[in-house]
Amino acid sequence: MRKLLLLLFFTFSLFADVKSLDIKAFETMRKEGVPVIDIRTEPEWRQTGLVPQSSPVTFFQPDGSYNLQGFLEKLKALGITKETPFVLVCRTAHRTHMLGQFLSQKLGYKKVYELAGGIMNWKAHGKPVAPYHP
Numbered sequence: 001m002r003k004l005l006l007l008l009f010f011t012f013s014l015f016a017d018v019k020s021l022d023i024k025a026f027e028t029m030r031k032e033g034v035p036v037i038d039i040r041t042e043p044e045w046r047q048t049g050l051v052p053q054s055s056p057v058t059f060f061q062p063d064g065s066y067n068l069q070g071f072l073e074k075l076k077a078l079g080i081t082k083e084t085p086f087v088l089v090c091r092t093a094h095r096t097h098m099l100g101q102f103l104s105q106k107l108g109y110k111k112v113y114e115l116a117g118g119i120m121n122w123k124a125h126g127k128p129v130a131p132y133h134p
Helices: 002-015 023-031 042-048 068-077 094-105 118-124
Strands: 019-021 036-038 086-089 112-115
Touching (some): 019 023, 023 112, 042 118, 086 094, 094 112, 112 118
Parallel strands (some): 036 086, 086 112
8 A cells, every 4th residue: 555655646746736835935825824734753843843833744654654544634633625725844845745746636635835945945044943842
């Protein structure tokens, strides 16, 4: 199953609907209240902190596994539907790009965005981070 989902991620990369946001566009959407979902792992959140007001919701585990249904339930609990705009954040945007493509192409989410360059780009621009608190 895991290999099938990864194959789908790469297959859909040819037809990407996830939209990449530069820092300025990301800040605008954030200020407008668009939810920001940080899909990294807890050790990563502890190491670098989080974009303020983002929601930490792990997708890929350190071993590469994931729980798609659990992730989707957490999105739903945050009020995110297939029509709701939201922004995904990871370390460098590699994981958000794969996940965003899958969510939009395979599952029908219509307004999936990612922060270009991830949290590392955010920090490189001197933007604030919030400490992770479980």
